Amino acid sequence: MFNKEEKTVSRPGTAETIIGPSIKVKGDFHGDGDIIIEGEVEGEVTTKSHLEVGSKASILANISAKSAKIAGKIKGDVKVKGYLELLNSANISGNIEATEISIEKGARIDGNLKMSQTHH
Amino acid sequence: MHVYIYDSFVVEKKFDSQIAKIETRLTDLGLNGKIIRLGLLQSLKESVHNEIKKGAKTIIVVGGNAILHKIVNAVISFYTENDYAQIVPIGIIPIENKNSSFAQKLGIPVGADACNILSARRIEELDVGKINNKFFLGEAIIQTEDTSVNVDGSYTIEINEAGEIAVVNMLDQFKLPDNFPSNAQDGHLDFCINTSSSNKLLSLGKKTNTPSIFNFQELTISNKKGSQITIDNVEQVDTPATINLASKKLRIIVGKERGL
Numbered sequence: 001m002f003n004k005e006e007k008t009v010s011r012p013g014t015a016e017t018i019i020g021p022s023i024k025v026k027g028d029f030h031g032d033g034d035i036i037i038e039g040e041v042e043g044e045v046t047t048k049s050h051l052e053v054g055s056k057a058s059i060l061a062n063i064s065a066k067s068a069k070i071a072g073k074i075k076g077d078v079k080v081k082g083y084l085e086l087l088n089s090a091n092i093s094g095n096i097e098a099t100e101i102s103i104e105k106g107a108r109i110d111g112n113l114k115m116s117q118t119h120h
Numbered sequence: 121m122h123v124y125i126y127d128s129f130v131v132e133k134k135f136d137s138q139i140a141k142i143e144t145r146l147t148d149l150g151l152n153g154k155i156i157r158l159g160l161l162q163s164l165k166e167s168v169h170n171e172i173k174k175g176a177k178t179i180i181v182v183g184g185n186a187i188l189h190k191i192v193n194a195v196i197s198f199y200t201e202n203d204y205a206q207i208v209p210i211g212i213i214p215i216e217n218k219n220s221s222f223a224q225k226l227g228i229p230v231g232a233d234a235c236n237i238l239s240a241r242r243i244e245e246l247d248v249g250k251i252n253n254k255f256f257l258g259e260a261i262i263q264t265e266d267t268s269v270n271v272d273g274s275y276t277i278e279i280n281e282a283g284e285i286a287v288v289n290m291l292d293q294f295k296l297p298d299n300f301p302s303n304a305q306d307g308h309l310d311f312c313i314n315t316s317s318s319n320k321l322l323s324l325g326k327k328t329n330t331p332s333i334f335n336f337q338e339l340t341i342s343n344k345k346g347s348q349i350t351i352d353n354v355e356q357v358d359t360p361a362t363i364n365l366a367s368k369k370l371r372i373i374v375g376k377e378r379g380l
Contacts, residue, residue, distance in 0.1 A: 020332035022283075022315045027275025031335065039332070043275060 016049075021056055035065075037072070055089040062094070077111070122153030122238075123176045125164070125191060127183030127215075131157065135215060138231055142182070142213055145235040153180070158187075168194035172208050178373070180211035180238065184218035189257065189352040192370060196248055196255045199368055209371040211238045219353075221292055222257060227375025237375045244374045246304045248366040249289045249351075252358075255366055256351040257304070258292040261285065262359070264315060266344040271311070271336045283315030285341065287363050290380070293353060296331065303380045309365055311336050338364040 016033025019025055023039035031047040038054040043061050045051065051065035057072030064079045071087040077094040078084065084098035088106030095111040103109070124146075130139055146152060156167055168179060168191065181191050191210060199207055213234040214220030220230060228234050249256045264279040271277065279285070286294040288311075290304035295314060302310045313332040340362045341349060348356040374380075 015333070016335055018331070018333045020313065020315060022279060022281035023313060023332050024278040024280065025275050026278070029275050033335070 015052075019057075021054075053090075055087070081116075121174075121176055122151055122178045122180055122211075123171045124153055124155045124180045124182055124213075125168070125187065126155060126157045127181075127187040127218075128158045129218070130182060130215060138216060139182075141232040142235060145232040146238075149235055149239045151235065151238055153178075164190050165194040165197065169198050172198050176208055178209050178211050178238075180213060182213045183215055184220040185222050185258075185352060186219070186354050188212060188220075188222055189354040192248065192257050193255050196366060196368055196370065197253075207368060207371050209241075209243050209373055211373040213238070222290065222352075225290060225292075225379055226372065227378030228373075229375070238373055240375075242374055242376070243371050244305070244378070244380070245369040246372055246380070247289055247307060247309070248368065248370050249287060249309050249363060250366040251287075251349065251351060251361050251363045254351065254355065254357055256289065257370070258288075258290050258352045259294050260287040260349050260351045260357070260361075260363060261294060261353075262341060262343065262347060262349040264313065266347065267359075268342050269311075270340045270342075271334060272338055277313075277334070279313055279315065281315040283313060286312050286314070287339070288312060305380055307365070308335070309363070311339060338362060 015036045017031050017035045019037045019039045019041065021038045025041045026043055028044045029041060032049065034050045035047050036052045037057045037059065039057060041059045041061060045059060045061055045063040047065045049066050051063065051068040053059060053070045053072040055071040059074045060076065062076040063074065067082040068080045069085045070090045073091045075093045078092060078096045080098040083100040086103045086107040088104040090107040093110045096109065097114045097116055099116050158164060179191060179195060181188050195208060195210060199205065212223045212228050214223040214228060214230045216230045228237050249260060251260055262285050264283040264285055267279065267285060269277040287309050288294055288302055289309050291302050296302055296312060311334045340360055342360040346359060348358055349361055351357055
């Protein structure tokens with residue numbers, strides 16, 4: 001279950017892009033605003049803001065975001081400039097890079113984890 | 121000169137008293153002008169273009185959404201891409217018992233009271249959606265079945281469930297989340313998909329009626345069975361269709377109570 005932290009896109013209306021559960025996106029997906037993914041994505045996902053991947057979501061691609069909360073399945077590298085939160089249903093097959101990270105019990109990672117320097 | 125374009129249905133006897141009241145109020149307010157009553161064989165586009173060439177000050181629609189949609193197309197199509205002439209404003213006098221949800225959004229009451237709005241002449245610029253060579257003020261809608269969408273030439277969207285795809289400029293029939301900021305003055309169109317599982321979004325245990333939402337500059341909608349896209353709930357457009365924001369903005373007379 002997502003907690004009520006500030007970074008959570010708790011109101012879907014504040015997200016610039018929402019990919020719902022029955023939607024499949026093929027191709028490179030670049031955005032400036034918050035993105036919520038609950039469906040399938042095959043291709044690169046990049047945003048300058050927050051990315052949220054729901055528990056039913058499946059991403060076959062590298063992803064890059066300012067911050068991210070992941071509860072779904074990702075086959076690809078995850079690069080986050082700031083805070084990355086992996087929830088218990090997260091399943092990542094790929095390398096992870098983040099400045100801050102929290103990993104909930106039950107989350108699965110098959111890859112290397114690199115902590116980058118904090119930018120002040 | 122003001123040019124009044126009456127939809128063909130207003131010649132019906134049941135509208136006589138309403139039209140008489142409107143015409144009296146217009147005379148009282150000094151807003152008389154030329155009246156064009158649309159006949160079956162008359163080309164609305166040609167009539168509007170002729171009146172703009174002759175220097176019409178305002179094109180005023182007397183009717184509902186259907187005639188407004190046609191006038192929007194006629195007015196916008198008059199101006200070429202690189203034409204910097206100021207677009208002639210459109211006014212609306214909605215007729216009772218006809219679908220006039222656009223006028224309602226624009227804060228214009230039905231019947232003779234709309235004449236006061238025309239008299240105040242408060243003009244707002246509105247975005248207009250472009251689909252192939254046609255224009256829409258409200259929404260472009262198609263069913264999700266056998267439909268795919270290419271966005272900005274960079275990714276494709278497939279929908280695996282029954283529902284509706286909409287490109288929204290001014291919200292009319294389509295259901296968007298309550299807190300979703302969509303209006304016809306924000307300089308972009310909203311692209312949304314509503315499916316039956318939209319209600320279960322985020323798996324947070326809390327049910328919301330949130331559709332999928334995408335940002336775009338240009339999208340192309342295709343349908344394997346050749347289904348058409350309905351624009352402004354008035355006209356059908358063949359697929360594949362390319363949709364983007366029209367380069368020209370519409371100038372329209374609005375009321376104080378507008379909810380854009």
